[in-house]
Amino acid sequence: MANKIILITRLFDAPPALVFECWLKPEHLLNWYSAGDGWTTPHAHSDGVPGGRFNIGFQGPDGKTGFDFTGTYDEVTPPAKGKPGRLVFSSDDKRTMTVEFADQGGKTLLTLHLELENVYPEEQQRHGWSAMLENLNTYLERKAP
């Protein structure tokens, strides 16, 4: 856990099971997982199981620019009573993300972790990235123009 950066958290007004489904099922992904406003998602494939693959297409506003976001699911744990759901996936360019879906009175607190050591996995990690970046922020606040 210490080697992850919490990139973002968001409270969604929907139960964890539904939010989890939105991340896993192609028919849902097509509706929101685009690369930006004006971008479309021409296709989405998702095995939705550990070790399974995903392939999501992105097309730019000009209709020409586009790429496929492909990778593998490392962990697929649906939310259960009193237990948050967890989705871990790695893109083929070796970026790993962990998404947690915690119940908060019927709403979903979603936490997206970015695992930086997986971007450059050659070294074993001892200290957390987050601590380093926190120091960094304090430092930058003090020093940066």
Next chain:
Amino acid sequence: MDHLSETFQALADPTRRAILARLTLGELSVNALAEPFEMSLPAVSKHLKVLERAGLISRSREAQYRPCKLEPQSLKGIDEWLEDYRRFWEARFDRLDAYLKKIQDKKPNRRKTKAR
């Protein structure tokens, strides 16, 4: 390798992160930097070279002992990269939020959502 990748690679090592953390307190000589680590001076110098190549630190050429100092601009690059990434996800979550509202409104059995 692009500059940001080089920066991340330099930061991937815990010793190098510890060195940077110490340098946030001010300039230090190589000897002073090496002190808390169980490591030879050449080994520390090697780490410093990686950090210097990544632009994370610079070493003065004026004083004999060549003190090391942090280069905030380079660290700012990481901060900006993370901020861009965060913004990208914020926008994507806005779309998920809107989509969740839409599909829940269609299902009368589910709880109705309220506008934020």
